[in-house]
Amino acid sequence: MTPAAELSVGIVIATLGRAKNVATLLDRLALQSLLPACVVLSMEGAEDAPPARTYPFHLIQLFGPRGSCQQRNRALDSLPPDIDLVLFLDDDYVPSRRLIAGLVRFFAAFPAVSGASGRLLADGVGGPGITPQAAIALVESEDAGEERASLSVSPPHPGLYGCNMAYRMAAIGHSRFDENLPLYGWQEDIDFGSHIAGPLVYTDAFYGVHCGEKAGREHNGRRLGYSQIANPWYLRRKGTMPARFAHRLMLRSMAANGARLLNPEPWIDRRGRMIGNWLAVRDILLGRADPRRILEL
Structure with a gap:
């Protein structure tokens, strides 16, 4: 010791x-x-x-x-x-x-x-x-x-x-x-x-x-929404995140964004995140999902 x-x-x-x-x-x-x-x-x-x-x-x-x-x-x-x-x-x-x-x-x-x-x-x-x-x-x-x-x-x-x-x-x-x-x-x-x-x-x-300070955070909802899906998918395939944990994380993000879509919190771009979620799902289905694609959004 x-x-x-x-x-x-x-x-x-x-x-x-x-x-x-x-x-x-x-x-x-x-x-x-x-x-x-x-x-x-x-x-x-x-x-x-x-x-x-x-x-x-x-x-x-x-x-x-x-x-x-x-x-x-x-x-x-x-x-x-x-x-x-x-x-x-x-x-x-x-x-x-x-x-x-x-x-x-x-x-x-x-x-x-x-x-x-x-x-x-x-x-x-x-x-x-x-x-x-x-x-x-x-x-x-x-x-x-x-x-x-x-x-x-x-x-x-x-x-x-x-x-x-x-x-x-x-x-x-x-x-x-x-x-x-x-x-x-x-x-x-x-x-x-x-x-x-x-x-x-x-x-x-x-x-x-x-504190959860909002200034300086990623305010591009599409980027963060894409990351909410693409990053766990990438880490699951990489082998550093258990598949069950990754899938639960992705589903939880999509459910939270969808549930608050019509009544979003003032500090969260729920619509942008939801769009980003679906863009990532599309890229997964097309076999081209990559966390770095947020740099193009």
Whole structure:
């Protein structure tokens, strides 16, 4: 068992069009009871970067083509060689002050675990979103309580939740995110997890809030709708997503888009997603479905 004090943590944040959210996240990371060794911001352009300031950790800023998989891969390649744990955070995630401390405590206590996602106090991705101010209030309220003496660990899962997922660098090795899943990279977290040897679990050892910020997301409903069908189909054929899981995912997306077609949420382009769903179904029947076709839509 490796002592928690000896585990170094690198944080990867792939971001696009959310400079304010990133600034909030970096400010929260600066308040950690245990600081990360480094934080990597992987961006498309300078407009994605937060205002310049000094942080109590090493900040690496990278620029290159957009796409969550591409951006995360660039960040992985830039991590110092002495990093033991890498934590992938969405740019609209608001962490507890005890996030890093809980993370290293967990991995020290469970040496057989290769990856873990923490507890979400709230997740705004399925609704209109949670403001950073409201998210900070939630985590501060939770942090005011006593730290849990025991650590929970779930049964193994096929993949982790991309907004907050941590892996041992030794388990990752040369594995990388599939860049054939462009832009938002729908289901890239499941695909990535399939390449990791060892259990992937969920725990309450570290926690935060996923705001579900709508700015900067893929607002082209056709593209996301196409990805909802084409990406699981591609991953099923690739062998990194079980067929039953992929089919259920595709049917669930089509059912949700169809059910809300006449009364859509203001923040979701249901009509565009439904069109994208059917375009992908057509391409599957024609034998030409490919996640990269969203770049043509």
